[in-house]
Amino acid sequence: MHSIVIPISIRMLTHNQMRLIMTVIGIAIAFFLAAAQIGLMVGWINTNSAIIKHAGVDIWVMAEETRAFEYGTAIPRHRIQQVASIPGVAWAEGLLTSWSLWQHPHGERINVEIIGLDRSLVxxxxxLLDGATENVIQPKTVIVDELHQKLLGVYNLGDEAEMQGSRAIIGGFSKGVRTFTALPFIFTSINNALDYSPSYNDEEITYVLARIAPNIDANDVRNRIIKEINNIEVLTTDEFAERSVKYWMLETGVGITVIITALLGLLVGAVIMSQTLFAITQDHIANYATLLALGFHQKTLRQIVLAQSLSLGGLGIIIGSILFFAACNASARSPIPLETTPTVSMGLIAFSLLCCIAASWFSIRAIFKLDPVTVFHG
Amino acid sequence: MKSIMACQGISKSYGSGDILERVLKRVDLEFFEGQASVLVGPSGSGKTTLLSILGCLLAPSEGQLLIASEAVNFSDKSSLTEVRRQKLGFIFQHAQLLPFLTIEENLAIVGRNAGMDDDDIKQRLDGLLYRLELKAMRYKHPAQLSGGQRQRVAIARALLHRPSIVLADEPTAALDWNTGKTVVELLLEQARMEKAVLVVVTHDTRMLPLFDRILSIADGILSEQAQTAAAENIFYTQP
Structure with a gap:
């Protein structure tokens, strides 16, 4: 039976090459549309939790009820030693986050978010595009992202600005470190950060970052920390990332908008894709009716329609994916990146193929509902 | 003569109650090996409905259809498909060849669908294309053929898998008189050569003398006319 299915499917599709090209382009654009919307959401989520995930630690210790990374509040600096002394903790250092005011070299002011790093610069x-992370150890030295050069009015290493009346010398430009809040991140040392952060005193930090010793259960260590230290919350890296993302996604209107836009993109893409495939089957409805009358099994026709849907869908998805990855690449240095993960990509492809199968199912139903008199009179 | 197909009390109605429309009324009919019948009647008389039932494409409301002495089970779609692909050959009004396949491919898929092996298909295809003078058209697409040539291909397609019954619905409707006559003569010649039952629906009464039997249908009631009467009829209608 396959000796009939494949040649008929291919010949039916390639007979009208312009129609074939337009169909594949239609599916590719529909897939790209859905992928782009989902990609925006993934990029958004990744931006949300990027610093947490890139820190490469196991545990985050913070003030109770910290809603998101950006909203950390002060905890005593000696928590670092307390955490480091808990059995099972291999390493612990601090991190400080605060809001500050950046003053351009020519006077303009904007709000920024300071990230103060401890000795290991975790x-x-x-x-890094230019300079070195270690430079932040130098007094009054900061690293900013290339995306915010214009916003901050600094373009070269050594350029200077001011924060809270203190100098800020550019010691490096990072690459792809975006901020979700639209306030640029300013990386520096904890000591420098304290100069720029009026709300913190010298004995305060925001987070204690810890690594667990090999072969030790993170939950056990977490429980020990909670037991030993009061008025703090302890989260694993994944938990903290999830909390930050959930806060921005679900507790702020912005996140809901991103989700709805992504779902609409997916829905519109799915509808366009299904409609395009349905239309190409409908174009050949008279031919299917003839095959049915000539004694071709319904199963054979189902296989032909399915083979066409999957091959057209597959081609469209491949082209749409190429467009999407090109767009990801193009947007990599923009404030709103398109990103994906293997799971999201596979899920989107599976969903799109499901749409193809659904479209073929509806198409074939239309064929099997044909009146036999129609078959006779063409 | 060997009976190939029989209608026993076949009726077909649409709707129900006050709006019941009886399109066919108790049709009893038997078709024998190699016999060529023509089905005539005015538009809406039930010709295509009867042809659809004979082609196992439409279930009768009452009565039964026997093919090779076996009652056709209209409730089993799979067995209907099997009957169509093994025992029936169709010729449609507009040939309805698949435009995306060459003439050779249009014929070959019918053979493959009927389970014929490649050698048999090739032999059969060569023979039919030769007999129907289509050898030069073998690798052309339907759009490259004239209407008459397309109907000749449709004849070849209907006969390729050696069906015992060939049904044709107004095969000359889209053709001029001379081309139509040639097509019908070819169809009759090939069907007789294959010893297939041939049932042709036509509006063209000039074709009637070419057939063995003339079946007339009016208001759903089928009657058989004597061939001589039909011959006289043709005398008055031919231009």
């Missing part, structure tokens, strides 16, 4: 930028 929680710092993960990709």
């Amino acid at each position: 929680g710092g930028p993960w990709m």
